[in-house]
């Protein structure tokens with residue numbers, strides 16, 4: 011269980027103290043997914059940085075399975091917007107580098123690596139460099155790296171936003187099929203309402219700054235088959251857009 015209790019984050023600049031997030035309360039069950047939507051500057055990246063252990067100066071409690079979040083004790087996978095691949099390392103090196111760094115493993119579980127590469131359709135790309143593969147393939151490589159780590163928590167910052175609409179939908183399906191197998195607790199930030207409905211069991215809407223939770227929606231459509239084609243999908247999208255318009259104009 012991921013538990014966030016009364017989380018407030020302030021930045022101190024030379025002239026002022028700026029509150030980026032205020033009194034965030036959220037619980038995500040083990041193996042659940044949560045999509046966070048919010049206007050620019052409301053603190054979405056700040057939230058991910060707290061969860062990734064990059065920001066440690068905050069008020070409130072953030073726990074994974076009852077223990078205060080700490081990337082040295084828990085495995086936390088983070089997929090940044092630009093996928094975070096090292097351009098001077100091959101695809102294979104990029105995939106197992108994360109595991110070596112995070113879990114201090116000297117040896118690589120090649121059998122598992124092979125299974126994940128197959129699931130993601132990147133078996134043929136191992137010797138290439140990130141600059142020699144497409145954006146969708148780079149996204150697959152970053153997913154392989156994250157899932158090989160078997161994270162206690164997977165964080166994704168606008169994971170598919172750099173992809174064209176068709177590849178984005180394809181990658182959302184790829185993500186879901188792997189996530190179903192490994193049941194990794196996942197928090198993703200997105201600015202696409204449809205992506206939030208497709209990938210989020212919970213959908214969290216943040217208010218403009220300071221970011222507060224304005225809604226938490228338990229998504230009734232999550233995990234359904236072919237939901238993108240269903241009228242309920244469009245209806246939920248419309249009602250979330252209306253909520254956002256109301257909440258963000260306050």
Ligand SMILES: Nc1ncnc2c1ncn2[C@@H]1O[C@H](COP(=O)(O)OP(=O)(O)OP(=O)(O)O)[C@@H](O)[C@H]1O
Pocket residue numbers: 021022023028030048049050051052053054055056057219
């Ligand atoms: N190091 C910092 N010092 C001072 N203020 C900061 C710092 N980092 C972020 N902020 C401010 O905190 C607020 C939240 O920033 P954050 O990057 O978390 O927003 P965001 O929701 O991810 O934005 P976007 O959608 O535009 O990426 C913003 O107003 C930003 O200007």
